[in-house]
Amino acid sequence: MQESEREPVIEAEFEEIESVEIIPDRAEMLATPGPADEISIARPRPSIELPEPPKTRPGMARVIVCINQKGGVGKTTTVINVGAHLATMGLKVLVVDCDSQGNCATGLGIDKSKVSNTTRTLMLQPENAAQCRYSTLIDGLHLVVGDRTLVTLEQELVSELGRERRLTEGLAQLLPHYDIILIDTPPSLGIVTINALTAADAVIIPVQTEYFALEGLAMLATTLREVRSRLNPRLGVDAVFLTMHAPTLLNGQVAGQVRETLGEMVVEPPIRRNIRVAEAPSHGIPIHLHAPQSHGGKDYINLAENLALRWGLANRGNGGSD
Numbered sequence: 001m002q003e004s005e006r007e008p009v010i011e012a013e014f015e016e017i018e019s020v021e022i023i024p025d026r027a028e029m030l031a032t033p034g035p036a037d038e039i040s041i042a043r044p045r046p047s048i049e050l051p052e053p054p055k056t057r058p059g060m061a062r063v064i065v066c067i068n069q070k071g072g073v074g075k076t077t078t079v080i081n082v083g084a085h086l087a088t089m090g091l092k093v094l095v096v097d098c099d100s101q102g103n104c105a106t107g108l109g110i111d112k113s114k115v116s117n118t119t120r121t122l123m124l125q126p127e128n129a130a131q132c133r134y135s136t137l138i139d140g141l142h143l144v145v146g147d148r149t150l151v152t153l154e155q156e157l158v159s160e161l162g163r164e165r166r167l168t169e170g171l172a173q174l175l176p177h178y179d180i181i182l183i184d185t186p187p188s189l190g191i192v193t194i195n196a197l198t199a200a201d202a203v204i205i206p207v208q209t210e211y212f213a214l215e216g217l218a219m220l221a222t223t224l225r226e227v228r229s230r231l232n233p234r235l236g237v238d239a240v241f242l243t244m245h246a247p248t249l250l251n252g253q254v255a256g257q258v259r260e261t262l263g264e265m266v267v268e269p270p271i272r273r274n275i276r277v278a279e280a281p282s283h284g285i286p287i288h289l290h291a292p293q294s295h296g297g298k299d300y301i302n303l304a305e306n307l308a309l310r311w312g313l314a315n316r317g318n319g320g321s322d
């Protein structure tokens, strides 16, 4: 075909196309100063203010929630080992597992499949609270078992009136029978966790000395303030403690930042990373029975004794309580 015979279709189409603004080169965009007031400025992180703990009500258990929205930081390990050692000190301890993973039962040697009343029962039938407790191989330590039925409970409670206070009601008649009620929570802020915070006097916070630990703490502090203002004005913080601590530069730096930010709130020394702690649950026993002389054993015994002092319970064991 000759050049002159070609139809001018293409040229016509080009003429019809609307002109679009050409996107400037990225480097050019970054170099061009924009109006300053349209730019968001990341402000320095506010200091983490944790609310003061309240006094324990006379003749009632102190209700403590072990919480950190971050997963795998040692919440369950702490509840099992601190609960068990407090009971060994002669205190009356109830552990309530609010996590559908149900690891407290395993760690305390209880077969979940043989349990008929669980934390779900406690929350839905407060009148049957006494039957929701199971004894463990440690004298003075009772357990309310968490299991996967807590997952559906989350959904069922969504539209229920007074849904945040079910656990408070469930625990009410048990309070006079214990010195400490220790509640384990999942790494999420669902209705069951909110129930735990609503029922609590105070929280204890395990912090793994890894990067992002302080951001997690700041997020948790916000959650606690919200629960205090809307649901439970008593809620305070009893202690923060460092977990799975290893002698690395990063662990040391993060531990330093946490101490600098929270001061005496932090229990010393940190819980060291220790294989004995990790393997104890596979035997269904706490660390003070599995390997009390291990680093992890010593650290958890120290933590339990430190907490008992903070709670004014150190001399109350061995028949001292009602």
Ligand SMILES: Nc1ncnc2c1ncn2[C@@H]1O[C@H](COP(=O)(O)OP(=O)(O)OP(=O)(O)O)[C@@H](O)[C@H]1O
Residues within 6 Å of the ligand: 070, 071, 072, 073, 074, 075, 076, 077, 078, 099, 103, 185, 186, 187, 243, 244, 245, 271, 272, 273, 274, 275, 277, 278, 279, 281, 296
């Ligand atoms: N000091 C320790 N040394 C070694 N391993 C540990 C230590 N503490 C906890 N672990 C192990 O780390 C894992 C996570 O611990 P744990 O289950 O207590 O965390 P968690 O905060 O309850 O987790 P989740 O958020 O899933 O409930 C477990 O396998 C546990 O055995």
Ligand SMILES: [Mg+2]
Residues within 6 Å of the ligand: 075, 076, 077, 099, 103, 184, 185, 186
């Ligand atoms: Mg857990």
